[in-house]
Amino acid sequence: MFTRIQAVLCSLMLCLPACADAVPLPAVPELQRRMAAAPIEVEVVEPQPVAAGERPHVVYLGYPVAKVLRLILGAGWKTAGASVEFRALDGYVSHVPVERFDRYPAYLVFAKKDTREFRLDNLVPHGQGVSLAPYYLVWDNIRHPELLKEGDTYWPYQVHEIALLPAAGVAGEMSPDALDLEKYCLSCHRVNGRGSSKVPQDLALQTKALGEARFLAWVLAPTSVKPDTGMPAIAGGMAEADRRALAGRLFRYLNALPRQ
Ligand code: HEC
Numbered sequence: 001m002f003t004r005i006q007a008v009l010c011s012l013m014l015c016l017p018a019c020a021d022a023v024p025l026p027a028v029p030e031l032q033r034r035m036a037a038a039p040i041e042v043e044v045v046e047p048q049p050v051a052a053g054e055r056p057h058v059v060y061l062g063y064p065v066a067k068v069l070r071l072i073l074g075a076g077w078k079t080a081g082a083s084v085e086f087r088a089l090d091g092y093v094s095h096v097p098v099e100r101f102d103r104y105p106a107y108l109v110f111a112k113k114d115t116r117e118f119r120l121d122n123l124v125p126h127g128q129g130v131s132l133a134p135y136y137l138v139w140d141n142i143r144h145p146e147l148l149k150e151g152d153t154y155w156p157y158q159v160h161e162i163a164l165l166p167a168a169g170v171a172g173e174m175s176p177d178a179l180d181l182e183k184y185c186l187s188c189h190r191v192n193g194r195g196s197s198k199v200p201q202d203l204a205l206q207t208k209a210l211g212e213a214r215f216l217a218w219v220l221a222p223t224s225v226k227p228d229t230g231m232p233a234i235a236g237g238m239a240e241a242d243r244r245a246l247a248g249r250l251f252r253y254l255n256a257l258p259r260q
Contacts, residue, residue, distance in 0.1 A: 021163060022087055022161035023072055023162055023163065025068075025072065025108075025134065025159065028111075031110075035063055035068070035071065037063070039061040039062055039063055039109075039110075040061070040062070040107075041059050041061060041113055042059065042060045042109060042138060043058070043059045043060075043142060044057070044058060044138045044140065044141055044142060045058075046058045046120070047141065047151050048120050048155065057142075058112060059114070060107070060109035060111065060113065060136070061109060062108050062138070063107065063108055065106040065108045065137060069101075069162070072162060077164055078098050078101070079164075079166070081097075082097075082165060082166055083096060083097050083164075083165045084098060084162055085162060085164075085165055086137055086161075087159065087160065087161040087162065087163070088156050088157065088158040088160070089158040090158060090198060091198040092158070092196055092198055093187055093195065093196045094137070094154055094155075094156035094187050095182055095183075095187075100154070104139050104140060105140040106137060106138065106140070107137075107139075108136075108137055108159070109132075109136050109137075109138055110135055110136070117129075118131065118132050119131050120132060130157075134159065134160055135158075135160070136155070136156070136157040136158075136159065137154070137155055137156050139154065139155065149237035149238055151235060151237045152232070153183055156187070175253075177249055178253070180246065180249065180250060182195075184235060185250065186203075188231070189203040190202060190203065191204050191254070192204070192257070203254060204254045204255075207255055212251050215247075215251050216248065219233075219234045219250070219251075220233060220243060220244065234246060234247050234250075
């Protein structure tokens with residue numbers, strides 16, 4: 001039973017009844033019923049790596065994510081310093097600081113316009129196309145072309161659960177390096193138990209074992225080390241010097257982390 005004390009504790013921690021636990025997203029017809037509004041058309045430049053480096057425009061159908069978050073997490077979802085965790089079916093997670101939703105319009109989409117297919121075409125390296133269902137988080141990178149250089153960071157697909165992570169211990173106290181690690185790496189990796197379950201090994205330990213030269217070679221161009229890897233090259237849309245600087249900072253940060 002959900003007691004009043006639990007309710008007070010949860011409201012203090014700024015999360016939902018099952019504190020910090022993920023909330024499943026409803027099936028699409030149920031979401032449409034609860035939103036009580038027709039989905040809108042959202043045109044974006046597809047940032048996921050598709051064939052031959054193409055960046056096609058795609059029109060999706062969905063809802064402004066802020067409205068969905070309000071419906072699912074309640075009016076208090078937008079709390080300074082908090083992040084929203086989007087969890088995908090395969091263990092991928094994306095932590096989006098809530099402030100970002102004020103800066104850039106984002107949408108939770110569940111279909112493509114004019115086709116029954118809700119998949120990425122020709123996603124390399126798999127070649128077959130990958131299902132985006134049930135939900136895909138997309139950003140208006142047409143009105144905000146500066147988002148293009150971030151690539152597919154913050155574009156989780158196969159999203160089936162969300163959770164609100166309160167400020168303390170998430171974005172609140174984090175250094176710029178920790179935030180970049182979260183943004184670029186912890187959607188697939190984990191460090192000291194934090195992050196995704198997709199790659200089970202601890203990334204800090206892997207980094208120390210590799211050493212700087214092999215780490216940089218790997219992170220800047222994973223397919224040149226292992227052609228069939230599922231890991232994308234770091235920040236593909238950035239200038240080469242910026243990518244190298246980012247990779248170098250992440251190496252120093254990971255290499256210096258104390259073992260836990
Ligand atoms: C989309 C998922 C994904 C993201 C994002 C990602 N990785 Fe990986 N990474 C993988 C996978 C999968 C492997 C396992 C290697 C393989 O077999 O493909 C891996 C392996 C590694 C390894 C071990 C390499 C070795 O030779 O032992 C390191 C180090 C690494 N990643 C660093 C990073 C860093 C740093 C970032 C952030 C800049 C990052 N990864 C982002 C998926 C990802």
